[in-house]
Amino acid sequence: MHKSKLAGFIIDCQTDDLNGAATFWSKALGMAVRELPGNEGKTYQGLEDTTHGLDIEVQIVKHPSRVHLDIETDNVDAEVARLEQLGARKVQQVQTWWVMEAPTGQRFCVVRARSTHFGKTASTWP
Numbered sequence: 001m002h003k004s005k006l007a008g009f010i011i012d013c014q015t016d017d018l019n020g021a022a023t024f025w026s027k028a029l030g031m032a033v034r035e036l037p038g039n040e041g042k043t044y045q046g047l048e049d050t051t052h053g054l055d056i057e058v059q060i061v062k063h064p065s066r067v068h069l070d071i072e073t074d075n076v077d078a079e080v081a082r083l084e085q086l087g088a089r090k091v092q093q094v095q096t097w098w099v100m101e102a103p104t105g106q107r108f109c110v111v112r113a114r115s116t117h118f119g120k121t122a123s124t125w126p
Contacts, residue, residue, distance in 0.1 A: 003122035004079045007072035007111060008055030010044075014065045018045055022058040031056065053115065068106070070097075072113040074122075079110050082125055 013021040022045035026033045034046035036057075047056040055070065073079035080090065080098050087103035097111040113122070 001124060001126055002073060002075035002078040002082075003113070003118070003124050004071050004073035004082075004110075005115075005118065005122040006054070007070040007113075007115060008049070008057070010068050010070060010109070011056070011058045012061040012063070012066050012068060013058060014061055014063065016060070018043070018058065018060050021045075021060070022047070025056075025058050029056070053117065055115065066107075068108050070109045070111050072111050072115060072118065072122075074113045074118070076110055076112060078125070083110065 011021070011025055015021050022033050025031075026047055029047060031047035031049055034048050035041055036044050036046055044057045044059050047058065049056050055072075071079065071083075076097065080100065083100060084090070088100045091099040091101050091107065093099075094109075097109050099107060099109055101107050115121075
């Protein structure tokens with residue numbers, strides 16, 4: 001048995017200016033920019049979503065700009081297997097998470113749970 005839930009949204013930006021992209025989305029969404037630690041901060045900047053508790057990040061990418069969602073889970077392998085049974089396919093493993101593609105073509109990531117209220121708000125799967 002494992003749990004999963006929507007973690008948040010990642011704003012993929014094909015740009016060399018992470019600060020500029022994060023500033024735009026910060027002002028557009030009314031969310032403060034949050035610096036991320038270590039090497040993560042070279043590619044990502046967080047936005048503070050105090051209203052909904054979602055993880056919103058701005059990310060530098062090489063592919064065309066888009067928005068993707070993250071599903072967080074307490075068991076990445078079990079959640080990936082569950083989603084494959086629903087028709088999703090694995091695209092690429094990146095560090096501790098998987099990039100997947102829905103049967104309808106949208107890309108999304110399955111990541112380790114890290115939200116504060118994960119245990120209370122996540123769905124439980126057999």
